[in-house]
Amino acid sequence: MNWVWFHKLASPPTAYAFARALRPWLLWPSILMMLWASYAGLFVVPPDYQQLDAYRIIFVHVPAASMSLMVYSMMAIAAGIGLIWHMKLAHAVAAACVLPGTVFTVLALATGAIWGKPMWGAWWAWDPRLTTELILLFLYLGYMALRASFDDIGRADRASAVLALVGLVNIPIIKYSVVWWNSLHQGKTLSMFGKSSIDPTMVAPLLVMLLAFLMFFGAILCDGLCAQILRRERHAQWLLKQVS
């Protein structure tokens, strides 16, 4: 297999140009998809037989929660690649993941708490799923604080990569917490291979919203990556042409 394209993409000038060009193609379609999915989720699909209209929170809660896990996994894998193969761009990707990941985790926790109040009668419970998701938020905040505590980018990259890799163990625990323990949190809603537990009419807006969140994250990552590349390549000649 020819890997030339991959090595080319891993070079900062190509990655910078690629991220800048890709950003609008991800951002605007994701906004349109979010608008459609929100409209369908709020007004088109029927109410749930048990939770009535309160279940409509699912269309923002599940995508935010899924993204919080996916972004952390991506951040840890990128940090690991950077640590093992000394690839600067991988560290840049990891550093660019932390802000969107934190916001998605806060949104998942906040919308979950708001959903919990009418369904469970409490904003918060020390349930395995909620507790492990809260640990995920602390991991993101810890990663951010650790990076900020170093002046040298190289040292910040290495130290934060170790933290990201250690924290990766939390991801399967969050995912399977509802299976492994008796949980107040409901079981998984969507299944890739088996039958989903929600009505088929509700699946389409949820899947569109999931895809929209994924594309939105891609657009935010493009901006973050550009900022990281600019910071790391401050003395590079190619930068002159890009910013002047």
Add this chain to the structure above:
Amino acid sequence: MSMAALQMGKYGVYVWSCYGLTLIGLLFLVFAARRQRQHEVLQAKRRIRMAEQSQQTDMEVRS
């Protein structure tokens, strides 16, 4: 669109606050990420300008 559809029984306040929070979070991400990039572009421009100025000063001193 009727008021009943917006109120969603007694759950309207929960549902709308979740969508509002999500909107705020996503808008924050768009502006924060763009600001971060623009800040780095400005820093890079400033560095280039300073390098050019010091080069010019060096040339003037030599001549």
